Amino acid sequence: MLAYAARRLLVSLALVWVVATLVFMVIHIIPGDPAELLLAQGGVAPDPWLVTDLREKLGLDQPLMTQYWTYLGGLAQGNFGYSLLDDHSVADEIALRLPRTLELVGAAALIALLFGLPLGVLAALRAGEALDRLLSSLAALALSVPVFVVGTLIILVLAQNLRLVPAGGYIAFATDPLRHLGLLLMPAITIAVGLGAVVLRVTRGSVLEVLERDHVRAAQARGVSVAAIIRRHVVRNALTPVVTVVALHLGALLGGTVLVEFVFNWPGVSGYLVRSVESRDYPEVMGIVLVISSIFVLLNFLVDLLYAVIDPRVRHG
């Protein structure tokens, strides 16, 4: 088991290195010069020697390989570097913003499960009936509407017309817990709409499948109450695929909340990534992508280990 874990760990580290290298290559290959952009704010023409000076100052005049080794060397010491824009530490910024995105994604998952699970079970129990068809149509609709449409509609209705919540923004939980949660609500709901639909559909399918199993029939034959059957025998068994699907989506959401963060002014890590790409802030882009992909790799590593624990055949395979 230990040898297996070590092997997987090595593979994971290699993966992180590959990602770091790929990101470094890609960001340097795409056109656009951070020094030029930095000096050309607001449509003005910077002097070329000003650009040259700045490139020198930022170390961008070094050969690419030199920059690459400097970068890898920094990474090995846990140093993500500093923003080209204002010398701000990239690690600090990620440490500040990643929890906000995690919180947003977590809140969205909670809302999605809260609604998706019971409605999915309900749809399965009423399979083929009008209620099932209605819920399935709603889920299909929720899945096909893009998040920025949902987001904009929610802002229009909740913030602008009903004035129930502020139109967006962020306040630290420590500063004002109530306002923090109020501001979290709209973006979380926006992500939860699509995610909840996925949960509903997966739950429905899974429950339908479990309902056909022998142990459920046996329980029915024993005269166990319907509520108890659903709770104890159906839902519990039907949850496995739901958890898998939700976990997969959450991973994707880590870097995929860009639009929601933008629409609601939520200062998370996704919006930060987009801004960094736009200004070609190399250290920022590389740092964020590396952290997000490392989380992915780590999750995969854990899943691999978990499989090995569950199924010993994997260890020797």
Next chain:
Amino acid sequence: MTISATRRAVLAGAASLPFLRIPGARAATPGVLTFGLSSYPPTLQPWANGGTASATIKLMIFRGLISYAPDGSLRPELAESWTLENPTTWLFKLRNATFQNGEKVTSADVKWSLEQIAAERSTAFFRAQIQGLERIETPDDMTVRIVTKEPVATLPIWMASYHMPIISRNSPRGQFIGAGPFVLKAQERGVSLDLEAYPGYYKPGLPKLKGIKVVAYGDENLRVAALHSGDVDLIEYVPWQSMDAITANSALKLDAVDGAFMFLVFNGTRPPFNDARVRKAVAHAIKREDLVKAAFFGRGSPLTQLPIPPSSPFYNAEYKDGWNYNPDLSKRLLAEAGFANGLNASMLSTAQYGMHKDTAEVVQQHLAAVGINVELNMPDWATRVAIGNRGQYDIAVMGTAADSNDPEGLASLLDGTLSPSYVRSYGLKVDRITELLAAGRAEFDETRRKAIYREIEGVAIEQAPLVGLTWRSQGYAMRSAVSGFKNMPGALTFYSGLTFETTEVA
């Protein structure tokens, strides 16, 4: 029975909704204005050009020797007066003012600030200009004498720029202590900035606000929603499509001016656009009204001459229709230049900003109608800037505001002898324009200056080193309770931050 009970519960719940309002992002402190900015300022370095968001914040914190009055005229600021001693010597008399650390503003601070701008490795916007000064003298604490190598009529305009603030020479390293009306108290990177009134500001009774909370709203629709919902008191960069709704709302008011403009630049190093006739053909092929409608929802106006606003003393009414819509003339000019059967070219724009993209698409249609077939290249902004700086295009769509309302503010767009840049045509030199721009810079007599810039415009209409497309409306919107804030005229719209000192919120 159960159904009616449920319905009652739902109705009761719905009725209680308005009382459940979650308090907004806005901390309603009396006398504090909440301002929705379009993006978080990338830098607050006083002398660097960090874009318009940075400039707006800089105008809260810093002041220079000179600034602009709300009507757009130059006004004394830290300098109470300035006079021309001889054609290469300007004398500035300082007034009694203090920096935000309580120290007096002296001529030594002015000299120090100018030296920082000119320093080795400085990223200051005016580095080249200040390096070109002969010397800076400080005869006494309150007098600064600036000697230039050549006569510079526009020196007061440089000094009025928001990239030219005077900073205390005793500022701690990495910090910049200014003499403006507001002190930066706190900032959360990417989210918000908190500013507090500076009680020692040299203008009695100002600033009127106790403070300003600046919140960055990158999404234009959210910025408008935040104003409608009362989260913010004032927003900048009002999207054109929202202007009607704001005007219609009695609780809000809109202050919009034609400030920035859209134009075309060319690659002058290769055919077909190294030929002035072809460039002129482009200028006459475009129906600007369509552009104003499509790209700016009617919020703007056609620009068929050089972008000098009609309110400027340098405006030349005789060139009003210099580049009027005349497709027949376009075709004739193309035929004269040897392109009777039309031509193919590439047009650079960006899909990142709607106004650049929409403008490019409308221009493409109009050019096709006279036989100029352009293929659009619309990468993201960063790539577009890089391609533009390297001249890898035939025509490009550009949008900006002039540096000032003085026509010298257009020099960076018209002078082809300057270094290659995406803001002006690539390698397109019109010698007469370069000569005249230099003459205008050295001329102190207003009448003669006007004549020089009139001639520049005449040459520009014929040679088309750039082609004007549209003025675009630049708007601020605010709650009716806000007063004293003014959108400054023309190119000075991005100087409107100066009026925060007189802004009040009821």
